Amino acid sequence: xxxxxxxxxxxxxxxxxxxxxxxxxxxxxxxxxxxxxxxxxxxxxxxxxxxxxxxxxxxxxxxxxxxxxxxxxxxxxxxxxxxxxxxxxxxxxxxxxxxxxxxxxxxxxxxxxxxxxxxxxxxxxxxxxxxxxxxxxxxxxxxxxxxxxxxxxxxxxxxxxxxxxxxxxxxxxxxxxxxxxxxxxxxxxxxxxxxxxxxxxxxxxxxxxxxxxxxxxxxxxxxxxxxxxxxx
Amino acid sequence: xxxxxxxxxxxxxxxxxxxxxxxxxxxxxxxxxxxxxxxxxxxxxxxxxxxxxxxxxxxxxxxxxxxxxx
Numbered sequence: 195x196x197x198x199x200x201x202x203x204x205x206x207x208x209x210x211x212x213x214x215x216x217x218x219x220x221x222x223x224x225x226x227x228x229x230x231x232x233x234x235x236x237x238x239x240x241x242x243x244x245x246x247x248x249x250x251x252x253x254x255x256x257x258x259x260x261x262x263x264x265x266x267x268x269x270x271x272x273x274x275x276x277x278x279x280x281x282x283x284x285x286x287x288x289x290x291x292x293x294x295x296x297x298x299x300x301x302x303x304x305x306x307x308x309x310x311x312x313x314x315x316x317x318x319x320x321x322x323x324x325x326x327x328x329x330x331x332x333x334x335x336x337x338x339x340x341x342x343x344x345x346x347x348x349x350x351x352x353x354x355x356x357x358x359x360x361x362x363x364x365x366x367x368x369x370x371x372x373x374x375x376x377x378x379x380x381x382x383x384x385x386x387x388x389x390x391x392x393x394x395x396x397x398x399x400x401x402x403x404x405x406x407x408x409x410x411x412x413x414x415x416x417x418x419x420x421x422x423x424x425x426x
Numbered sequence: 427x428x429x430x431x432x433x434x435x436x437x438x439x440x441x442x443x444x445x446x447x448x449x450x451x452x453x454x455x456x457x458x459x460x461x462x463x464x465x466x467x468x469x470x471x472x473x474x475x476x477x478x479x480x481x482x483x484x485x486x487x488x489x490x491x492x493x494x495x496x
Binding site: 213217221226227228229230231232233234235236239240243282285286289290293294296297399403406407409410413414416417420421423424 | 433434435436437439440442443444446447450451454455458461462465466468469472473475476479
């Protein structure tokens with residue numbers, strides 16, 4: 195049985211502190227947005243979680259290629275870890291977006307291109323786990339999973355560029371503008387501080403959870419190997 | 427919302443957003459902890475079974491009875 199490495203224990207602690215600090219900056223340091231009020235503060239966590247989730251989904255596509263080239267199941271375990279953590283973060287992104295939309299757009303949900311592509315992306319990766327559940331052979335499961343995640347990886351850039359390519363009411367706060375957007379705003383220096391800190395915090399939290407999930411996958415693999423050994 | 431003069435009170439939505447974020451992350455961390463604990467219990471049990479099976483005259487099934495407590 196492997197005990198947790200000291201570096202990971204430290205990273206766990208740092209992640210908790212960063213999450214609390216990011217929440218503090220967003221709630222108490224960043225100024226209140228005049229038109230939307232306090233609900234705008236969910237924006238910092240909304241973007242922070244979206245950033246790591248979308249990068250995570252693209253990363254899984256890269257891991258697919260690595261697995262398909264090497265055929266080493268280690269890469270499959272790493273891919274599963276990346277998908278799982280990304281799905282959790284993207285779920286938070288979608289829920290926070292919905293909470294923000296209620297007072298800003300007067301609806302919890304609308305089939306806007308950004309919201310639709312985001313929902314499809316989340317469902318694509320939930321289906322990834324359903325696909326894996328249905329295959330018993332580890333090599334076949336890894337191969338199918340890799341091909342699926344490689345194709346599914348396209349949904350992440352489509353989601354990111356949806357607000358830049360299509361006519362949408364979703365605001366483009368970073369690197370762009372959208373004439374049709376409802377709920378757009380300009381960031382003050384304190385808002386930028388909270389924003390970049392949240393991006394950094396969620397990146398570290400993602401790495402921490404990802405590392406923990408890889409270790410969990412390794413333990414699961416050892417258990418499956420022992421089961422096979424005992425059964426034989 | 428665009429034509430109003432006073433800033434609206436939307437703090438309830440903000441609190442809900444942060445609460446949900448912490449709850450989801452908490453549930454995920456708890457699920458990882460529980461899964462890890464279960465796998466480690468399974469691993470201990472399987473290692474015991476493997477040792478028991480290796481010893482002559484001691485059937486591996488004797489160990490499997492412990493598993494029923496789960």
